[in-house]
Structure formats: C-alpha cells, structure tokens
Amino acid sequence: MSIASDLAVQNQDSMELVFKQVRKKQKIKSFIKGILFLSPSILLFSVFLFYPMLRTIYLSFFLTDASGSTTVFVGWQNYINLFTSPVFLKSMMSTFLFVLYTVPVTVIISLFLAVIANEKLKGVGFFRTIYSSSMGISVAAASVFWLYLFNPSMGFLNMIVEALGFEAIGWLTDPAWALVSISITTIWMNIGFTFLILLGGLQSIDSYLYESADIDGAGYFYKLRRITIPMLSPTLFFVITVTIINAFQTFGQIDILTQGGPANETNLIVYSIYREAFVNYQFGSASAQAVVLFILILLMTAIQFKFGERKVHYQ
C-alpha cells in the first residue's frame, strides 16, 4: 500500500517534469511557427527598409564617390551645408508651401464631393465612379494631361484666360505660377483617393443619428455641422495626415512637368534628393536630405498615431 503510494508520488513528480518539458517545447514550437509566418515580411522589411534607412543615416555623415561608397567622414558637415544652402532652404520652403496649397484644398473639395455623393439619389453611383476616377490615373498620365492643359499656346487653361481678357500665363515657366500649377495637378490627382475614403467614412455613420435629427426637425446644414462633420472627424483626420505625407513624397508630377524649375521653384524635397543623388551623385548630401524627409514624415505619423481615431471624435 505504502509502496504503491510512494510510486504514485514519484510518478507525479516525473509527470510534472514531463509537463514542463512539453510546455517548453510547445512554447518554442509556437515561437518558431510565429516567426515562420512573419519571416518573409520581416526579412524584406529588414533588407529594403530598416537597413536602407540606417544606411541612409550613416551615409549622411560621409562624402561618397559616384558609386556610393563612402570616402571621407564629414560629421555634421552635410547637414550644416544643407541648412546654409539657399537651394535646399528654398526646397524646404517650396515643400511646405506645396503642403499648404494642396492639403486643405484637396480635403475641402473631396469632402464636398463626398457629401453630395452620399445622398440617396438615382444614378449617384455613376458620379461616385467619376469622382474616384483620378485614383486610377497614374502620375505619369495625369502629368501628361496637365502638361497639355498648361501649354502656353495651345493649352486649354490659357485659352480660357485669354478669352476672359487676361494675358496668357506661363503656368509652368513663370516662377510665380509653377508651384501653383503643380499643386493644381496634385489636387486633381489626390481627389480620387480622399473622396473614396471620406465617402466610406460618411457611409459608416449610423443612419439613426440622422433619423433622430429628422424627428427633431433639424435642417440640412445643421445636420451637416452637428452630426456629419463630428462623426467624420476620425476619417478627416486620417485623410489629412495621409495627404500631408503624400505631399511630402511628391515626385512624378515634378519630374514630368517642371523638373524642379523654374528657378528651383518646384524643387520639392524628394525631387531634390533624386537630383542630388542620381544626377549629381552627391549621395552623402542627398542622404542628409533624406534624413530630413524621414524626420518630417516620422513627425506626421507620430501625430497621427497620437491623436488618431477616438480622440478626434470627442474633441
């Protein structure tokens, strides 16, 4: 009897041990499994995002040769040069102006379109498709369209301007107008995406909110101001930050429409990086610019994460 119970106790202990081992093994197994599922993404992120970003920071402290190998360590010199260079300062200035020109207008127009396209009217699907169409139009194609529209002699815009009795405008050649022209193109291109997101946001607002407002006898604009806009604020916030980030990353329309000119008026930051790196082969200084871009976008995303979603809603 006592031997049997002794055995049982021993058994118990050895079982405990087995459990522990098995549990440990399972933990390791599930860890490996998780990593296996994630490894393709992690690998590619490491190779094509994290490493290049670190390398960019590293490069920004060096001079390089034309193949991109580092030659001389220069410390902060690249940055000092940047912030004393009138060309780069101008580029920063243009970038910020560009954000200022494009973001509010894009959002307001898209919001307007989303609101009118959210009504339950016959055939509204057709209009939605039209409004979102620019999302399917590539930078290259859109730039070509506008290149023609901006054409000083044949362009449609100048035809209108002249018909109205004004002097023809050098849309892409006049330093006073070039950035505006690029902005117009960009706004037109961005509307498709922002419209689609905002429309989605509008449609996810519960209809009972409107129904109860109807019962209270609220007017159209009252509902717009008191229900639609507040309920839409998370979406609006998202759209604004995404549009800002996109604006910082603008490249294609510059490359086709102005190549940064005239007089560096439209030399936005990504174009400036591109030119510095792949035209002038100044990889160190280009990297320093890239780091500046990185910090700008980091700030924007940080703001988005911090104030995103819920909070905006209850402002």
Added chain:
Amino acid sequence: MEQVELIDITKSYDKQKKVLNEISLSIEKGEFFVLVGPSGSGKSTLLRMIAGLEDITDGTLKINDKVVNHLPPKERNLSMVFQNYALYPHLTVEQNILFGLKAKKVSKVEQQERLRETAEMMGLSELLSRKPRELSGGQRQRVALARSVVSQAPLCLMDEPLSNLDAKLRANMRVEIRRLQKRLGLTMIYVTHDQVEAMTMGDRIMVLNDGIIQQIGKPITLYNEPANLFVASFIGSPKMNLGKAKFSTDYKQLIIEGVLPIEMDPLSVSERLKDVNLTVGIRAEHIFSGMEENATHYLEVVNVEHLGNETTLAFDIGTELWTAKWPGQWMINVGDKIPVRISVEHLCYFDSDSEELLKAATAGKSQEVVAI
C-alpha cells in the same frame, strides 16, 4: 469506468487571481455531466482545459486513465460543440461535417459512409449542399452536432450550445441532444448557465461559482439538499425562499425574519442548529394553500402571476420576497390576506456565516421517493 478525471485542477491567467481553484471530479463513461454556474464562474475555462485549448496551470487531467495535460487537442480524442456553432461559412453542410475527417485522413469511402449515417440521424440529408448562412439557427445547431457525432469521439464537450436558440427550439434540442447522447453512449460534458437545462439534461450536475465547486450531485439531490446557500438560490425556479431565522428561547418556535413564527417540536431541534446564526429555506411549492382549519399563517399577497397551469404568489417576509407556487388557477388579488400552510419538515437549515447546509428538509425526500 472513469472517462475523465480532474485532480486539483487550477487555472490562473495572470498568476494572481485563480479563475479555477483546485477542481477535482470524475466523470463516468456514458455519463451526461453538466457544468452549471453564473457568468464568469469559469465553466468555459474548465471545458476548454479539458479540450486542450487552454493550458492547465496546476493539477492533473486524465482521460481514459491516461494523463493528458500535455497533449494537444487532436490527441485527446474528443469533439466539441461551440456556442456560436463555429461552422465554416465558406463550406457547405457536407464539407463542414466532413471537415474533421479530412483533417484526420479518414478514407473517402468511410467518410461517405459516416456522412450518410450522421446526416440521416440528424435529419440533415436534404441540406447537405447548403451553406451555413442559408440555414436556420436550429439547423446550424444540428450541423454542429453532426460534426461532433461524425467524429465518433467517445467524449463530447459542449459549451452553451443552445443559448442562441429561441425558447421553444431550445426545449426540443434539449431532448434531441439527450437522446443522441444516450443512443451513442457518449460521455458528455455540457456547459450551461441555465439551471433548467442543467436540471433537465444532466445525469449529474456540478455547480460552479467563482471558480470553486459548490456541489456535485444528481439534479434531485441538488434540488432537495442544496449544499449551501448559493446552490439553494441558483437551482430551482423560482429560487428557494430564504430568510434569517432565530429560535424562541424555549425552542417551540422558529421565527423567520422576525415576522414569521413556525411551530416546532423542541425535541426535534438538534444541538447543532442551536448555537449558529440560522438561515432557513423553503421551496415555493412547499408553501401550500391553507384551509381555514389547517392554515398556519395569513400572508398579504404583493404580486400574482397566472401561468395557466399554476399560480405564483409573492409575499413580503421581513426584508425578503417569498414566492409560493400553487397548482391550478387561483383567483387572488394583490392585497388579499390569504391563509397558507408552512410546515417545519419542509425547511432547509443553513449556517448564515459559512452558508453551508446544516439540515435538509425531511419531507421533501419521502415525497420524491413516493413519486418514483
């Protein structure tokens, strides 16, 4: 033979609060075992530990006399039915039923054989090519059952499988599940928070509260001899009438809630009832209607519910609300003072402090025996 045995099973998610505390029990082969308890008491957790979906923090779990703590679910040879049925929405009924067999690489011929048999048994033969969303709640439930039946696992676990169905269908399915279990000789562990389900289906019931076993026993035992105040008020509908009670100094009377004196035979009062704070309980059906001659009390009715075949009445007893359940239809109005008969042999005695049962009702038992 014991199919499932739990020895001091404990569970904690965060190493601080124990969700389940030293649960020990054994379930016989072919038994319909019901786990019942209020929401959050740890029923699902216990079931999922048996299934292997949740780690066992401490203790030993045996299935068929083999320790299985460390085995993954698929090696425990059991089936499980979930509250939301867990049907694969993109598969047809047939594919859903065969899902597990495919995973286990059962031969095609046998798959078809078992499918046909099960579908027939469950009345699903007509529905095999439908998708789950084209089925009614009851039909989905049946598919979920079929999936478990077709696996031919000897142990079946169910977690509140009927709670998404309407009352009438639920009553039907109760019978169906019960019949199926008996017919296939399944060992069933069935979780519910509905005590009616527990009472009507279980061979044995375990009442769980806050991760602690309150009582394990046959439904009738739980009803007649609730081990503590929790079981007394959880099992039975309406719940057992409870009230604080004190003996008069000469033990000729027991005074409930200070307002309801019950005549006692002083000699029958056992010593252990004398020096504790008492709570007594009485079932609603044991507060009988009294005639003028045998009424023990006159109570003022504060509410009347007519259920057709029976009538429930409510009274204020001190701070408690008591109910009486009388067969038949009684034309009684709120505010009437009516004669009732409450006798001492129907009282259960509890210790108010430990909440444990001290003495069960003596009359209840003999009555049930007669009924059989």
Added chain:
Amino acid sequence: MTMGTGKKLIFYILLTISAIILFAPTLMALVMSFMSNQDILTGSLPTSLTLDNYKNAFERFPLFQYLFNSFVVSILIMIGQLVLCSLAAYAFVFLEFKGRDLLFYVFIATMMIPFEASIIPNFHIIRDLNWIDTYQGLTIPFFAMAFGTFLLRQNFKMIPKELKEASQIAGMGDFRFYLTVVLPVAKTSLVTLGVYGFLTSWNMYLWPLLATTNDSVRTVQIGLKQLQTQEQLNDWGVIMAGAVIVIIPTLILLFLGQKKLQRGLTEGALK
C-alpha cells in the same frame, strides 16, 4: 426620407457640374487621342476621328513591351503582397508567441519610414545584387507592406476564434487552417487588397525610373514619360493615346472594384 424635387435638382446640378470639371482632363485626353494632329494644333473641335495616334504610338514605341512589363510587375507585386501580408496578419491574429507584440510594433514602425527616404541605399542594394533591369528588382522590395497587413488583420479578427479551435480539435495544423479556412473566408478583403496593390504598383513611378535603364523591363509609366519627352514638340495626339492606354487597365479595375476598395480602405485605415 424622401427629398423635395427642388432639393434633388440642386444636388443633381452640383453633382453634374463637379463631374464635368473633374472628368474634363481625362475626357479631353480621350478625345485628343482620336483627333488628327491638324485639329489639335489649330485648337479646333475634332472634325474627324482617327486611330492614327494609337497606331503611331505602338509603332514608334515598344508599348506592348511596356504594357506587358507593367502587367508582370503589378501582378507579381500584388501576389507577393497578398501572400506576405496574409501570412503576417495570420500570425498576429491566430498565433500566440513570445515577442508577437514587439513585432507588431516593428510593423507599425515601418509606416514611419517613407520609401523615398531610403531610396539611395535601396538603389545600391539592387545594383549590387545585379537586379537593375530585372523583374525581381522592380517587385520584391514592395512585397512586405504594413498597411496591407493591418487591413487583413482587421478582417481576420472578425473570424471567430472558435473556427480555429474547432480545427485544432479536428487536428488541422496552422498552415492548412490558413489555407483552407482563413483565406477563403477573408476572400473579399484579399480582393480589396489585391486591387489596391495592383493599382499602386501599376502607377509606380520613381522606383521604375531608377531601377530600369532599358526597355527590357521598363514599365509603361516610364514609357509614357519617354514618349512625352521625345514627342514633346507637337505630336500631342500620340502622347494622349499613350496616356489613355496607360490608364485604361487601372480605370477598369477601379470601376469594377470601387465599392470594395472604398469599404476596405476605410476599414483598414480606421479600425
């Protein structure tokens, strides 16, 4: 609620005017692509419609080659993204393991690094791998995508955990569960992500500009730029024909998938 006729009319007028203004550039390009050079130069309305511009565009440029390259690149990226994002999303939703939360933050962190800011070393990597002018150089850097992972994660989270548990009891492994249950159940969101991936890949500009030096894998966007720089002087009809060819696949895709895209993007962005 029904709307008064007057109010309806106002909405229709607003809708129509907006549509005309917004669609004018596209419509103009479309019309110009069928106009003779004569009509374009004189600025008159089209007097006759012709397919000459398209013929010229295809004759003078390897447009077929460009289109083919773009299709290959876009489809490769789309598939790569679907595979990688769904695998990662599966791990975040259905697997529990040490370090999962940390890795999730890593994914979030990737959203803070713009590709443009790391483009210089990326170019060097591709060059050192000898991947310039190859399909892999154009596609592989874009396979991993945090946004897509989050979008799918949102959708996978709506799959009841019990499905996983039921298949665990049935003895089905994770990979088979992923293949046979999760992917089919989340089909809609995969389509959404696929459409989105195709659209953005098709429209990619900066990277193909850097990673291609000849026509062998050059995409149609860069082709269009070449067309434009070489024809700049006056053959606008040909340029517009090229542009129309470039946008047709994406417009069709957008028209077909607009509803899904709208729902999917809003969900992925906001939940």
